[in-house]
Amino acid sequence: MTDTTAAPPAPEGDIVPETGIRIIAQFLRDFSFESPHAPDSLRGGAQPAIDMGVEMNARGRTDGLFEVDLKLSARATREDQPVFHVEVVYGGLFQIGGVPEADLEPVLLIECPRFLFPFARRLIADVTSEGGFPPFLIDPIDFAGVYAARKAQAEGQAVGNA
Template sequence: MSDETDDPKALAGADGGDEQEQQNTPPQLAVLGQYIKDLSFENPNAPASFQAKEQPKIDVAVDLQANRMAEEVFEIDLKFSAKATQGEKVAFVAELVYTGLFGIKNVPADQLEAVCLIECPRMLFPFARRVLADTTRDGGFPPLMLDPIDFVGLYQQRIAERQEKGEDAGDAATITVAEDNNSKNNGGTN
């Protein structure tokens, strides 16, 4: 009987200590799965596009979306759209949605959006980069090697845009977010 009263966990549960125990538990982030959700490659002017003498101009757009699938499970979509042009002609168009399922525990609600839009895409990026490079290479072009993306900068830009619009910058209850930077080359190309 004395074992029951000496057990700190039993005592903590009796006086509301479970809440304190949860606060002391470190945040956890786990990749539950990752996969290609959508992949498209178009080479509309082949074989003429292979014979062009000028280097193609490549524009890359990055888009992020996070959706809550369950209490502690989030689906993160990392989207790329790359368009290469040679003069007025399109050399190729590549589009990729690379998705990860993440288990996220013990993260305060006010930090959940940042974890979903910074840390999760940062973990997915190397795999998505490889898929895009392999796809352009298999399409007959040099591999499209994206430079690392500043997901912190994208997130800060998104927060600033929401504040300008008068929206709540910290609303983590709605984790449906889109970072659309079509006019910028956020990833860089080689």
């Protein structure tokens, strides 16, 4: 999920906010769109079934900053045939200040993805539209709920394996 212990404090000379999140950079790390049966899949018919995936990852860097990746994927199928598959890994470089160590992981895996989400969502809407489909607009994501579910799942696996 996250590696938060590797990052030392920011180097001297950098301005670190007393408490807060500063976005240093945003970037597209990976992007893929497939529509294997186009143009036949563009014809009307039954509404496709959509399977969504959401992942968040974070890691500390030696310069005191944190890289956070938000991975969104959507796979549309109709009658067991693929309609389209889109995957976006959208990243951000963040400076976090004034956050206790115990609260760092939730900040990295809840708050930082909230900043990245609108940009990744727009990319998916644009590429599905360019692929000949109506824009696929992902509903807002409850990152706190996703984080809590993944944390509970990880703790359940750790208890089950012990």
